[in-house]
Amino acid sequence: MHTRLDETDLQILAILQEDGRITNVELARRLGMSAPPCLRRVRALEEAGIIRAYRAVLDEKKLGYEVVVFAMVNLASQAEADLRAFEDHVRGWTAVRECWTLSGEIDFLLKCVTPDLKTLHALVTELTGLPSVRTIRTAVALERVKDEPIAPLVP
Numbered sequence: 578m579h580t581r582l583d584e585t586d587l588q589i590l591a592i593l594q595e596d597g598r599i600t601n602v603e604l605a606r607r608l609g610m611s612a613p614p615c616l617r618r619v620r621a622l623e624e625a626g627i628i629r630a631y632r633a634v635l636d637e638k639k640l641g642y643e644v645v646v647f648a649m650v651n652l653a654s655q656a657e658a659d660l661r662a663f664e665d666h667v668r669g670w671t672a673v674r675e676c677w678t679l680s681g682e683i684d685f686l687l688k689c690v691t692p693d694l695k696t697l698h699a700l701v702t703e704l705t706g707l708p709s710v711r712t713i714r715t716a717v718a719l720e721r722v723k724d725e726p727i728a729p730l731v732p
Contacts, residue, residue, distance in 0.1 A: 580625050585610075587730050589618055590627070594726040597631040642690035644697050645718040648704060650685040653711040660684075666707060672700050 582590075588608055592599060599607075605615035622628045637645065652659055660678075667676045667687065675688040687704075691697045697717075704713055 580627060582627075586618060586622060589615070589622065590728070591730045593619075593628065593631075594728070594730070637690050641692050643693060644691045645721075646689050646691070646697055646700075647716045647718065648685075648687040648689060648701070649683045649714045649716075650687060650704070650710060651682070651712045652684045652709045654709050655684065659709040663707065663709060672696075 585608060589604065592604055592607060601616045601619065602612050604619070605612040608615060619628070650663075652663060663685065664676070664678075667673050667685070672689045672691055673687050674690055675686075677686045678684065679686055689697075689700060691700055697715075701713060701715060704710060
């Protein structure tokens with residue numbers, strides 16, 4: 578069930594998606610309201626789970642991760658135990674930054690980062706060796722064209 582949000586809630590979310598470090602005073606000023614009710618609205622959005630977290634968005638290349646790769650993984654079995662075992666392994670794998678379960682021909686889509694192609698090769702070799710992995714297809718990202726927040730908002 579979707580939470581009903583008014584225009585002010587949507588404006589708050591749009592501003593926070595753009596700049597999660599904005600102060601409550603500045604946020605309230607931009608919304609044309611005083612700080613205490615603004616803070617109450619933000620807290621309510623947090624308590625409702627609409628705002629899940631605040632984090633810094635880092636430039637992986639400036640941190641030495643030159644290769645971004647998407648791995649499409651098919652398992653030999655879709656038994657619940659095999660799916661959970663794969664998910665548990667991926668959760669503990671630092672190179673895997675995102676993991677999505679998919680419907681259709683691909684079971685999992687992984688977004689991974691590595692410093693170089695040699696490390697990518699080792700990652701694919703380890704991935705291939707996991708129990709129940711049937712096939713893996715990889716695609717190395719050449720350029721990021723768009724990087725927007727997950728939730729599109731129209732205040």
